[in-house]
Amino acid sequence: MFRPLLTLTGGLIAALAVSAAQAKPLTQEDLSVAEVLRDRALESSDAYSIVESLTVEVGPRPAGSEGDRRAVAWAQEKMKALGFDRVYTEQIEVPRWNRGHAHARVVAPFPQPLVVTSLGYSVGTPEGGLTAEIVEFADVEALIKAPARKVKGKIAFINKRMERARTGEGYGPAVGGRSKGMRAAAEKGAAALLIRSVGTDSDRFAHTGMMSINGVEGPVPALALSAPDANLLEAMLKRGKPVQVQLDVHNQHLEDGPSFNVIGEITGREKPEEVMIIGAHLDSWDESTGALDDGAGVAIVMETARLIAELPQRPRRTLRVVLYGAEEIGLVGAKQYVEAHRSELDNILAVSESDFGAGKIWRFDTRLPESKFAIADQMMQLLAPLGIERGNNKSSGGPDSSVFVAQGVPAFGLYQDGSDYFDYHHTPNDTLDKVDPKILQQNVAAWVVMSFLTVEMEGDLGRIPTDN
């Protein structure tokens, strides 16, 4: 049953272009084809070849950079070579920034260099650097609460540890220091912000990542310390003497420039205008080759589409692969996509994104009207043998997908094991060797089941409540 509009706990839902016919369960024939696709995925090494190709032939591809342009060209060529019916790009506008150097060292009481990296879009230090005393905070909330006189002229150090979890749920409580710390530091007149990296490793890599900068007056340099360096600073502070740190940071803010969402389609045979969007983001941070974030996701969704394109006939609806641009700097590509396609959102049957590394998928979450749960249960028949359990109905569909979900588009979430994702996340160490080819096959197997059954089903998935 399609869920009646009246029971939606949100605002108005536009008239649905997708048919509001009776929810039809998946047919046995569809399930059989999905099973064949699943088992082919478990034999194919093509996804690994795709992420290998992207990391070796393109490498780092931050939004708006030369690497980004090469990634866009690479993605189009690859999609054409894989047999997509239609490949095109849609231009977006992105803020651009070039990382320069970031040197930090304790100058007193125990002179030592520190391993740091600039947070995304950080300003630099004044020419010649700056030296100031460290003032430590347990978390960003403590910094926000602190009186300005305690912070003024000093380097605010947010020393918050992130907890390891399969779900990655330690990220939320820890990431505030990165996203909101600079604003709080600048408002209180701090000389700079230093944070313990938002990560779960104990390696000498600092984790970069985006922060909120819009509207901050007088932004100050914002840097992450590697975990061992945060430990070092902590140990020095415990000895009770003032700790003076020197920072020398240079970065470059450029004018906004173009980037692209790269889109490839397997065109539906019956209702080509109705689409499922499966996605990943094409951009990466600048310090790594972006194998886990999000080369693996790019490979998983491209290979999913390729397997479906190899069937003797096209699926009933269109499978659209969207490789979003500029995800890392604030879902820029996804937001501009939804804005540009606002009138067509009702044609989007469902969205899903792979953007949590290359770990084994262990849980199948959804964001569906309750009346459509039976379809997810049917999908589970083919997912369970892959070691996947049924999860909850709170899926965001992934970072970029969440922008669609906010507009009422249903979503699926194939949840990867993220136990070690934040060991590598946003560090130079996010490289191809961290991707296990066998596990990547398991990922594609699950994706192809979900994607094929969605574009092939006779019914639809309705709409979900919107945010507004």
Add this chain to the structure above:
Amino acid sequence: MFRPLLTLTGGLIAALAVSAAQAKPLTQEDLSVAEVLRDRALESSDAYSIVESLTVEVGPRPAGSEGDRRAVAWAQEKMKALGFDRVYTEQIEVPRWNRGHAHARVVAPFPQPLVVTSLGYSVGTPEGGLTAEIVEFADVEALIKAPARKVKGKIAFINKRMERARTGEGYGPAVGGRSKGMRAAAEKGAAALLIRSVGTDSDRFAHTGMMSINGVEGPVPALALSAPDANLLEAMLKRGKPVQVQLDVHNQHLEDGPSFNVIGEITGREKPEEVMIIGAHLDSWDESTGALDDGAGVAIVMETARLIAELPQRPRRTLRVVLYGAEEIGLVGAKQYVEAHRSELDNILAVSESDFGAGKIWRFDTRLPESKFAIADQMMQLLAPLGIERGNNKSSGGPDSSVFVAQGVPAFGLYQDGSDYFDYHHTPNDTLDKVDPKILQQNVAAWVVMSFLTVEMEGDLGRIPTDN
């Protein structure tokens, strides 16, 4: 029994100052005291405090640097605070070198930055850097055999992988590229040398380390690539097109300068002139805080001496802790120590060094005359409960100890589990968090058994065959 001189397979051994009395087995009383010391070691966290102090308060301490000077001061203060009877330094002369920057990037066919580090004492590139094609070799032997025309003007890339092993035995077959590669590259007119790091990790750290430079005419820049970057270069080369790499390296060779062996003694109550030397090296590479290499060793031998100093009476002979300077650049401190003390070598009962990280000790090796094996067997009674098995009689006693062993001084080797030692060795990632306090206690427990019984025994350990 003291082994008769005539059976020595080496040259002349000077008259022995240590008594050539009958080999007396260890007494039950000595063994009982050693057992108490062992069990105290298993309760004490002082070794961890020592390595914490060295890494936090001093940090990097390459030979002849400001950090080295601070380490020498730190070591003397610490030994005095720990209750050593006598603390002093002996000056040595060391070649000095300052690491500058090392930037590398592929410029064609797939532009990407590479993570590299200069090998120790590498020269820099000409002003403005150099760009050349990569020519790959499986190992240093292949480079040595290659015709010069194949190498001339190119960047020789030695792509040899190191195998992981508890014994660290993969190091020998892999380290030739680092130690001998630059000489071979320079002789054939290469533009530079690049090697896959000598290490067992797959993290984006390049491993530095010393190379042979003396007498090389026209040395060329020599750099290590991290394992993921070596993989990247390998993958590009496999695609068959010439791979061009740009290097921009700056380093600084300074005049020879002073460093120091730092020495602390627990003075013997009966034969103070007879000594056992337990050691570790005080210097580290410049990119890390040297927690495993060799802060842990420094802590283990200092804490061993401290525990013995806490006994109600001094041991029969002197326990001498030598913290060698400039080990990393060629056992400089140990060589100069042996040279300066050549006439007193016969007073050295035995040597041992802790310089293989902070892993659990699993094997007890020796370098003793056969007639003294019974003493090692007695030591094993107290070592076996620590999970330690009896090993062979080929111990070098550790890198610095090997200089003494070559002169006929017996040695002990408490072999640590080195399975992950080469994950961190000579990288910025050799930091305190890699040291497990519990395992450090097991180390000290074994060291205190071996050291106490050696300085307390009534007999002696004889001499071993010399190298010459």
